[in-house]
Amino acid sequence: MSSHLVDECAAPPKNCFRLVVLGTARVGKTAIVSRFLFNQYDDQYTPTIEDFHRKMYRIRGEVYRLDILDTSGVHPFPAMRRLSFLTGDLFILVYSVDNYESYMEVMRLREQILESKASCKTRTAAPPMIIAGNKADRPESEREVLYDEVAKWVSTVKKCAFLETSAKKNGNINELFQTLFELAKLPPEMSPSLHRRVSIGDQAWEAAKKGISFYPRGKQDDNPLGVVSPHARRPSLRSDLIEAEAKAEQEQRRAEKPSIPKISSALSPYRSQYRSCTWMSLLRQAFQGLVRPAGGQVCRLQVQHRCYNAPAAGHVQVDMNSDTGVATVRLNRPPVNSLNLDVLTELSIALEKLETDRSCRAMVLASAVPGIFSAGLDIMEMYKSTPERCVAFWRALQDAWLNLYGSRLITMAAIEGHSPAGGCLLAMSCDYRVMADGKFQIGLNETRLGIVAPFWFTDVMLCTIGHRETEKALQLGAMYSAQQALSIGLVDKVVPADQVMSTVQTELKSWLQIPDAARVITKTSMRKQVLDRLSSQKEKDAQFFADFILRESVQKSLGAYIASLQKRKS
Numbered sequence: 371m372s373s374h375l376v377d378e379c380a381a382p383p384k385n386c387f388r389l390v391v392l393g394t395a396r397v398g399k400t401a402i403v404s405r406f407l408f409n410q411y412d413d414q415y416t417p418t419i420e421d422f423h424r425k426m427y428r429i430r431g432e433v434y435r436l437d438i439l440d441t442s443g444v445h446p447f448p449a450m451r452r453l454s455f456l457t458g459d460l461f462i463l464v465y466s467v468d469n470y471e472s473y474m475e476v477m478r479l480r481e482q483i484l485e486s487k488a489s490c491k492t493r494t495a496a497p498p499m500i501i502a503g504n505k506a507d508r509p510e511s512e513r514e515v516l517y518d519e520v521a522k523w524v525s526t527v528k529k530c531a532f533l534e535t536s537a538k539k540n541g542n543i544n545e546l547f548q549t550l551f552e553l554a555k556l557p558p559e560m561s562p563s564l565h566r567r568v569s570i571g572d573q574a575w576e577a578a579k580k581g582i583s584f585y586p587r588g589k590q591d592d593n594p595l596g597v598v599s600p601h602a603r604r605p606s607l608r609s610d611l612i613e614a615e616a617k618a619e620q621e622q623r624r625a626e627k628p629s630i631p632k633i634s635s636a637l638s639p640y641r642s643q644y645r646s647c648t649w650m651s652l653l654r655q656a657f658q659g660l661v662r663p664a665g666g667q668v669c670r671l672q673v674q675h676r677c678y679n680a681p682a683a684g685h686v687q688v689d690m691n692s693d694t695g696v697a698t699v700r701l702n703r704p705p706v707n708s709l710n711l712d713v714l715t716e717l718s719i720a721l722e723k724l725e726t727d728r729s730c731r732a733m734v735l736a737s738a739v740p741g742i743f744s745a746g747l748d749i750m751e752m753y754k755s756t757p758e759r760c761v762a763f764w765r766a767l768q769d770a771w772l773n774l775y776g777s778r779l780i781t782m783a784a785i786e787g788h789s790p791a792g793g794c795l796l797a798m799s800c801d802y803r804v805m806a807d808g809k810f811q812i813g814l815n816e817t818r819l820g821i822v823a824p825f826w827f828t829d830v831m832l833c834t835i836g837h838r839e840t841e842k843a844l845q846l847g848a849m850y851s852a853q854q855a856l857s858i859g860l861v862d863k864v865v866p867a868d869q870v871m872s873t874v875q876t877e878l879k880s881w882l883q884i885p886d887a888a889r890v891i892t893k894t895s896m897r898k899q900v901l902d903r904l905s906s907q908k909e910k911d912a913q914f915f916a917d918f919i920l921r922e923s924v925q926k927s928l929g930a931y932i933a934s935l936q937k938r939k940s
């Protein structure tokens with residue numbers, strides 16, 4: 371039976387919750403989830419990238435839905451991680467009693483969740499959380515984290531509980547969930563021991579779905595049921611938004627006071643603040659903490675993004691060919707694909723998703739806008755902005771670049787149009803570049819705008835065309851034709867515009883013949899130093915950018931440059 375039938379008895383928004391399980395690798399997050407859902411334990415360790423599960427309940431005549439996000443213990447996917455903080459209603463933070471560092475990570479995670487929730491001004495400032503000290507079955511001699519130390523810390527923090535657990539021995543797993551559900555004021559029957567686990571097709575569940583009594587008269591309501599949806603898939607951004615709206619409306623009606631505005635009306639006043647503002651961009655900005663709901667009131671946003679066939683096509687289109695393992699990622703922000711916070715966040719998430727898709731081996735970065743690859747960073751993000759927005763924007767750029775430059779995939783840029791500054795950075799960060807011959811230009815032109823290419827832009831250019839050419843290119847802010855770019859090694863091939871894509875596909879064939887592992891190790895070792903240089907100072911770099919770009923003299927130069935762009939047009 372398919373999962374959509376499970377959803378036939380859809381839970382009302384007020385009864386839908388998302389539980390996010392976080393912690394470092396190998397602490398037993400997946401084992402806890404597996405115990406909870408299936409009462410199973412698997413001794414084999416398989417690293418999780420991100421798993422999504424759904425459990426439906428019928429409790430006292432009402433339907434409830436619990437979505438569970440089992441996250442990755444390693445964090446090469448910062449955008450996905452931030453989304454998990456934002457979308458979670460309740461959290462389990464797992465450490466292992468034999469690993470002190472994993473406990474430290476739990477403390478950091480709690481701070482990051484609170485920071486993320488606070489920046490979004492969501493309804494729950496401190497969401498319910500439980501700390502699980504897992505692997506409590508380990509011998510005392512191996513213990514690195516003392517129970518009393520954690521208990522003392524947890525007693526000082528709000529809306530947080532603590533238990534030691536053993537997923538292996540099924541120790542305290544039921545209690546873990548029961549305590550969390552109590553803390554979150556959810557029905558206690560949602561915990562494993564307080565409902566009957568049934569499967570899809572079970573007569574009791576089918577009867578419950580139809581709202582008829584399977585049991586002798588009056589008995590059904592006394593028998594809570596829980597069923598795991600076998601093919602649950604992460605909801606799209608759009609369905610999350612619709613659900614969040616419905617939930618907010620429902621709560622407003624229930625509370626019988628106008629405390630929770632409809633999300634659309636809460637955010638409407640902010641639409642005028644941004645050019646080409648879509649719901650997606652409003653959500654992104656809310657996600658980054660830059661949109662405040664109306665009238666000081668609060669509303670909850672749940673943001674989710676599915677990059678494949680997402681119904682709400684955004685500024686980044688992903689087309690995955692599962693026969694070849696090649697994904698085509700197209701920037702789609704007319705008129706010139708300038709990279710704003712919105713586009714960069716979407717690009718990051720798309721890249722992270724492809725990175726985790728084991729069937730994907732290569733990615734072609736291209737444009738859906740004719741005549742343009744990308745006009746680089748959106749100058750309007752840097753002009754007359756605020757320090758907070760600048761920092762958020764820069765972080766999004768850093769994440770997108772780290773994902774692209776550090777990608778395990780074969781990455782090829784199909785440059786079918788102009789590619790200045792940030793556009794050139796994206797192209798240079800790929801493994802191979804094919805550019806259309808003709809009038810199009812490519813290069814890092816920052817000095818012409820009165821700004822300076824950041825050190826990591828410079829590093830990538832150095833790695834691409836060498837020291838001497840980079841020195842000249844950067845000082846002059848040089849823009850090159852395709853032929854000039856070819857002559858200095860900035861692009862690898864120049865072909866007529868209508869042959870760029872086919873040339874990329876032909877080139878890919880030879881790259882795809884190389885065994886992935888050997889190629890990835892080679893690529894990683896060659897790019898590691900450059901990646902590490904930024905990774906080790908991301909926050910400092912973001913702050914430096916904000917301070918620099920908001921200087922009066924820099925703002926003046928940017929203003930003049932914007933005017934010159936407009937003048938050139940007229």
Ligand SMILES: CCCCCCCCCCCCC/C=C/C(=O)SCCNC(=O)CCNC(=O)[C@H](O)C(C)(C)COP(=O)(O)OP(=O)(O)OC[C@H]1O[C@@H](n2cnc3c(N)ncnc32)[C@H](O)[C@@H]1OP(=O)(O)O
Pocket residue numbers: 705706708741744745746747748749750788790791792793815816819821822823824825914915918919935936939
């Ligand atoms: C002590 C110091 C230590 C160092 C400190 C370092 C700290 C860090 C410093 C900051 C570093 C920042 C790095 C910046 C990177 C960038 O990417 S900056 C952006 C650079 N980009 C450009 O300069 C491109 C400008 N655009 C063009 O040249 C042309 O538009 C084009 C791409 C060649 C396309 O031409 P055409 O098709 O003719 O379109 P236009 O008519 O020119 O443009 C259409 C509209 O789009 C607007 N626009 C163009 N580019 C941008 C952009 N990048 N951002 C926002 N908007 C853009 C253009 O103005 C037109 O708008 P309208 O007039 O409203 O239609």
